Amino acid sequence: MLTPPWSLRIRDEAALSIAAVVRGTAYYVPDDGEPIAAGPGDVLVIRGPEHYTVADPPGTAPQIIIHPGQRCTTPQGEDLAELMHLGVRTWGTDAEGPTLVLTGAYQLAGEVSRRLLSALPTAVVVPRPDWDTPLVSLLADEIAKDRPGQEAVLDRLLDLMLITALRTWLARPSSSAPGWYRAQSDPTVGPALQLLHHNPALQWTVADLAAKVGVSRALLARRFTELVGEPPMAYLAGWRLALAADLLLEPDATLAAVARRVGYGSAFALSAAFKRVRGVSPREHREQCTA
Secondary structure (H helix, E strand, C coil): CECCCEEEEECCCCCEEEEEEEECCEEEECCCCCCEEECCCCEEEEECCCCEEEEECCCCCCCEEEEHHHEEECCCCCECCCCCEEECCEECCCCCCCEEEEEEEECCCCHHHHHHHCCCCCEEEECHHHCCCCHHHHHHHHHCCCCCCHHHHHHHHHHHHHHHHHHHHHCCCCCCCCHHHHHHHCCCHHHHHHHHHHCCCCCCCHHHHHHHHCCCHHHHHHHHHHHHCCCHHHHHHHHHHHHHHHHCCCCCCCHHHHHHHHCCCCHHHHHHHHHHHHCCCHHHHHHHHHC
């Protein structure tokens, strides 16, 4: 809860952040670019890890710095954790402040999610009139409750709000949605994509995929390439390696087990493909991501 003029400098370097304005106005202010306003009912999705400012009005000098781990300080480094605590999951400068913004941050972006997020601009605003959803008010009602399992409830509501906001934005004709995302609504390519996404370990051929979809091999290959931008087997290869990159970060995951789950015959085959396409070995990928 905040009272204008206020300004937060965001340095948490989260992979993705979401802010839903319940009341008042919040401006996303990039270091180079024009401010973007979000009003009541609007949702702002910000792709990291670059630093930025959120303020009202936009020219206000930062008063609070948000560091990694959601540590809050003054610009001079004084800790603000206790000073700005206003109640259950509530933080700010004024318990009666006219501005209320619900925020959440996703610290890690997996390779599968990055295939979609890389298509987003740095900041996206989904205006309230563009989506008919009670999620913002529902999250606002739930956030101050202190009940068993409440954290899980809030996490799921936040996830649902993020998914709904992104789906709404990507549905715009002017959005830069990747070809595979738009192709999911195609009656021929959509089912083929679902089969590849849900069954990557199967030893697919274009003929097998076409038979499952109920079209000719030539039709599927042509339509898939037109809409997705690459042939079915090339897409499958990239999908398998993206899945493998995420699976390798799971605790106790072995290279052989990951290879089986994504459709490679051996750990050696996966390692060779991984190094050829991504430029690092699976072991190096794991070390870089966990450093």
